[in-house]
Amino acid sequence: EPEVTQTPSHQVTQMGQEVILRCVPISNHLYFYWYRQILGQKVEFLVSFYNNEISEKSEIFDDQFSVERPDGSNFTLKIRSTKLEDSAMYFCASRQRTSALASNEQFFGPGTRLTVL
């Protein structure tokens, strides 16, 4: 069964460093998402991406964040200068393009745990 994959599973970095989190969405999916969960808090939406551009973003997704689909398979989240409060589990998700309401399902990867020291 096709699945969303993410690498690395755990990333440790120093405050101020740039990190790139990588995702490979399911191959025929056209909508891509990043969410994050800070320990003890709810899963929060960061950004959605469709047709090579951002379609929606939250207040969390400020100028320090960017997303890219550099080739036909990868979808990346870059944090330019990490802060302590960026420590979280980052989830990538993807979904098909469909008009069927019941197929609005987003498929999630296993997450990358980012630790900023």
Place this chain on the structure above:
Amino acid sequence: ILNVEQSPQSLHVQEGDSTNFTCSFPSSNFYALHWYRWETAKSPEALFVMTLNGDEKKKGRISATLNTKEGYSYLYIKGSQPEDSATYLCAFNNAGNMLTFGGGTRLMVKP
């Protein structure tokens, strides 16, 4: 800010017990309500996508109901097994792209 709440936060049951948890969400601008099952170190697994008021969906021993007018959904597990131990997340979709998640219910089933 959309408010999606789940209760209880955690639940310990014995193997064989049946259990249920609640997700409450805004009753306006409803598009879909998603339930996910999430085990640590694994991908959250989609259980149900519910779209119509009065919907009831079932997958094995797990079922869910939806009331969009009053803004709640119930998830039921019949005859809980240790392998049902996980965090169950609901997520509200209001026709935008994003999902707004509840805090989850952590279920632990003791053998």
